[in-house]
Amino acid sequence: MMIVMHNDATDEQINLVVARVETLGMHAHLSRGTERTVIGVVGDGRKIEPAQLSFLAGVDHIVPISRPYKLASREFSPSDTVFPLDGVSIGGNGIVIIAGPCSVENRNQFLETAQAVREAGAHALRGGLFKPRTSPYSFQGLGEQGLELLCEARELTGMPIITEVMSPDHVALVKQYADVLQIGARNMQNYALLHAAGEGHHPVLLKRGMSATIEELLMSAEYILSHGNRRVILAERGIRTFETATRNTTDINAVPVLKSLTHLPVIVDPSHSTGHWEYVGAVARAAIAAGADGLIVEVHPRPEEALSDGAQSLKPERFAEMVKQVEAIAQAVGRKLAVRESHVDQPLVSVSQVPAGLDR
Amino acid sequence: MMIVMHNDATDEQINLVVARVETLGMHAHLSRGTERTVIGVVGDGRKIEPAQLSFLAGVDHIVPISRPYKLASREFSPSDTVFPLDGVSIGGNGIVIIAGPCSVENRNQFLETAQAVREAGAHALRGGLFKPRTSPYSFQGLGEQGLELLCEARELTGMPIITEVMSPDHVALVKQYADVLQIGARNMQNYALLHAAGEGHHPVLLKRGMSATIEELLMSAEYILSHGNRRVILAERGIRTFETATRNTTDINAVPVLKSLTHLPVIVDPSHSTGHWEYVGAVARAAIAAGADGLIVEVHPRPEEALSDGAQSLKPERFAEMVKQVEAIAQAVGRKLAVRESHVDQPLVSVSQVPAGLDR
């Protein structure tokens, strides 16, 4: 932390700042310039509230020097974090593709989609039960009554399941049914939820808030890491800007920036980051070209009937096409699609065998 | 809802869209322009997911016509919502000032500040126990152990107490100690929390998310209102923009826009919206000049020792000065500071009488 003094700060003011720094258990180091004096604070600045110094007489402003996160930084852990997810490596050389519907709407829709994305090459299945909707009048998800469907889809396809948790008191329950907990963009700074997700070892897919900086995303990851859970996947899902042609603006820069700052796996969500299925393929390719470790994509068999986010959902055949394009890009950057090392011999069950009467 | 067709949409495509609209229980109304056909959807569009139509062949885009919120709108309820808060009217002609420290740090700090802001003219006391902090290494608030201090401050000063809730399972507990529940900017779209706050009749101070549109703020208010609680206060607390000279950008436009769109009381938080105590007074005056119904301001007796947000906290004497300036502005716009109709005869206790040993 560097304390930049006003250009007319007096020696007395400078001395008081130095004294305050020492009181806080740090060392002060003076650097007198032609216009201003700068006081370096030597010690771990993460423990100090900058305001405790910025408020002193003669102080112009405070410049942080250390990164405010530690466990998430590449300086702390230079090599990439890689962990297994049901036979697939996340964070390694293989590109991981997570796909599925925005919401689990009913049994047939979910199982049909699950099977289609599996056949097209997806490695994991997404499906939301608790839906954060802007409007109280929109479909809010099946909630707890859909949990059994997650298990059924896993058994049917052999794929691990990713679903969103919205409240700390859901975490324990959802862990019994899902393989990965998703923390959505609106909850990136829901610290009670980060805390709950930080306990135990279920992998957490942490989405960047729509107006969160890259640094804030890493600070939220730090909450999870500092509670003991090291299995965090970061997801760029578009940020809010002035541009209205797309739902959000994919911050493609964030991919190489995150890969440089952190050892955690980084994936991109081209469905939310564009909001239009026509642009999902282009941005999925761009993400992998820029160095992302995977994708999370919304797929729906009949987007025109989807109860949420239909406009950004790919039909299964377009998703299959996207996977092929992504594979070509992966090869162009010296990678490949992740390979599942099937630990169980999972026979595929056809969705047509599912009795229609059980549909909700 | 208007469905704008592509300029080369065929009659068959148009007919299919019309059929789909009718299937959804609405009426379709065609308007053929020189370049495009527009299909008006007659009925309550709030029930339809736009994607269910935008995905059909030949559709260019969908334009919503109705406002997506209802109970929060001035069309629904033309006259201002006014409700009493411990003898003070919120939302009426009187300007309400809420003040206090960012965090309750300890007994002495809180009670000293409470008394100082009361003497300077504040109507209600703020103080956070559960603090949403970007860094897991920052002070996280006293938590539940500080709840008794809220009661003590109320008894000491006779002022109602406002404190933040961060998790749905805290709501019931905090209601026993606080008069107003604050939902912070990071939780504006924490729907589980909105749901919990929407039950019962404790007033809720809902802060605008840092990248939430005015419409989204009203949608979040709609969640609370639609669960039965009509006592919602909206707070503009600055939005995130590219400008870095201040912590956030006060969206002063939001004040007249909100007063035009909704009947709910609107207050401004100049402490968070600027992030620097030097600018708090100017923006507080601007807020009242623009038509706000009140202010929420951070005050700390010794900002340089504050455990959070010291840089934006006013010292008590500056706060007292601000109240005088705000009073002058209120008069210039034909209003005045709210007057407490003291229902209890509250003797003031001096903070010096508080035994120091009880300090935490």
Next chain:
Amino acid sequence: MMIVMHNDATDEQINLVVARVETLGMHAHLSRGTERTVIGVVGDGRKIEPAQLSFLAGVDHIVPISRPYKLASREFSPSDTVFPLDGVSIGGNGIVIIAGPCSVENRNQFLETAQAVREAGAHALRGGLFKPRTSPYSFQGLGEQGLELLCEARELTGMPIITEVMSPDHVALVKQYADVLQIGARNMQNYALLHAAGEGHHPVLLKRGMSATIEELLMSAEYILSHGNRRVILAERGIRTFETATRNTTDINAVPVLKSLTHLPVIVDPSHSTGHWEYVGAVARAAIAAGADGLIVEVHPRPEEALSDGAQSLKPERFAEMVKQVEAIAQAVGRKLAVRESHVDQPLVSVSQVPAGLDR
């Protein structure tokens, strides 16, 4: 300028950076922290391109310490810049109101508006001849053929005239007809234009670009000041954000920030910063409450016929009302409306005397 080294920078790398700093004619000052070394650059950092240092091995990033502008800073010139404009002081205690139509459309419209705003209390008249329009198909202004109308309006009302210049080669011509040159938001970084406006002593009203930071606005002012012209008025006219309820977001924080950083007069344009006439009054009051030195407001006798920006134009009677409200706010902050010291005894000519046949 402080050079922050990587946490694993070697002594050799540090020595090379120090050597490079000395080569550039500055002094280097080392400060070794627990995690990183910071090298202070002592000397006038404005002359160095940061990249010349950021690129060296072991450098993490560069932190500028000095403000990049000098002549515009309050540190350079602590007391407010005040200059006369045709008998009215700009930048002093009096609030200056500039009003008029967005575009000069024809003789009647311009003279009628001129007289109306003069009667309502305006101090100066605005009117655009060269219009920067997003669409090539929109009205582009009368151009040079309207210049005589500016003179006629000045003679009719005795008010000084403000008009926009869009091209360096117009500057000399426009100076012969107008009293103040306006540089619009889209041209805030049109350096050829800033250069041209910086020569001579015609006051320049410099509008903040829609995505310009406060610092960049001051840098653009610095261009004008450094070419010798000290008569610069800064105008906050709203910035572009994600919010779409208003045309722009008025950065009300910018008022106290600018008053703190610079000695130049600061005015606000509530017409462009809101885009809706309904909100102009509220934001005009807020601007003066926040400390602005004046306003520039669009007025049109028949906004529904305006060839540009009708939606944000006030009718003359509403403008008159706004002036009264602003006067009340001015008094509440210890100021008043500026008073013209009539150096010439200017008889008012009624617009009805203008022969209609001369209308364009």
Next chain:
Amino acid sequence: MMIVMHNDATDEQINLVVARVETLGMHAHLSRGTERTVIGVVGDGRKIEPAQLSFLAGVDHIVPISRPYKLASREFSPSDTVFPLDGVSIGGNGIVIIAGPCSVENRNQFLETAQAVREAGAHALRGGLFKPRTSPYSFQGLGEQGLELLCEARELTGMPIITEVMSPDHVALVKQYADVLQIGARNMQNYALLHAAGEGHHPVLLKRGMSATIEELLMSAEYILSHGNRRVILAERGIRTFETATRNTTDINAVPVLKSLTHLPVIVDPSHSTGHWEYVGAVARAAIAAGADGLIVEVHPRPEEALSDGAQSLKPERFAEMVKQVEAIAQAVGRKLAVRESHVDQPLVSVSQVPAGLDR
């Protein structure tokens, strides 16, 4: 254009709006919903100023339906615009790479870079003479005295030359020396300059303004096209957002959006859109993966000595590496690097033959 009426608009108000629409030469078409009436305006809405209608009593807001640009739209011209640039096709299947220094600093630096990028596979050479710099104290470019160097570099390398014009009165002069005129981000809405560039047939590289929407970029292109020049190349160069980890935020979504909306070639500038050379390669690959037709990249032989933008400049060897990666990505999306059809047999002259004494 659709006119959305207030929910309490009277029949009289509706009739007046209809009458006004007819007066403006268009037809009105009523659509009465359950909450509101919407009036469709049939005819070419581009000619109407929306405010002329939004101001009428009972009108809530106006919704544009037609795109505001025409010549730039894919609806107007469905097939891609392709034009030759000195033997290279722009806008076709081949990827075009433009490279060179930010500023032409002196003869040796420019010719050395020219030769290096040519050898690495660049198709055209960039180099700025008139530099738009935020600070008046920064290097402003060689100006007119550098024009001869452009010719010399073209003769040396056989590559066409791209340079920025900042003022309309430079256009004629620069055309004599350069092959492509660049209009920079700060000048995207400098209409006098767009007008000047629109005359004649010199290709124009139009950069997106840092806070311009995609639609505004197309409107600026429309200015050039409507003046008769059809050779416009659009460049995404990053937009300004709240994120500060990079200089700008590359709007990668803009690539597929532009390819869908317009027939004009689209290139990306990863140097400005990231601001850090470390991220240039990743974003260059992403751009081509997303469907861009080319790149414009800053290269400098000794970035640490660059007089502008050194931090974002690639060294020649890294640029060569980037070209190889881009070629692999191009193949993965079914394209290839553009091939020059050498119309002249251009012998390469070594830079070592350039007499050092001529260096400026």
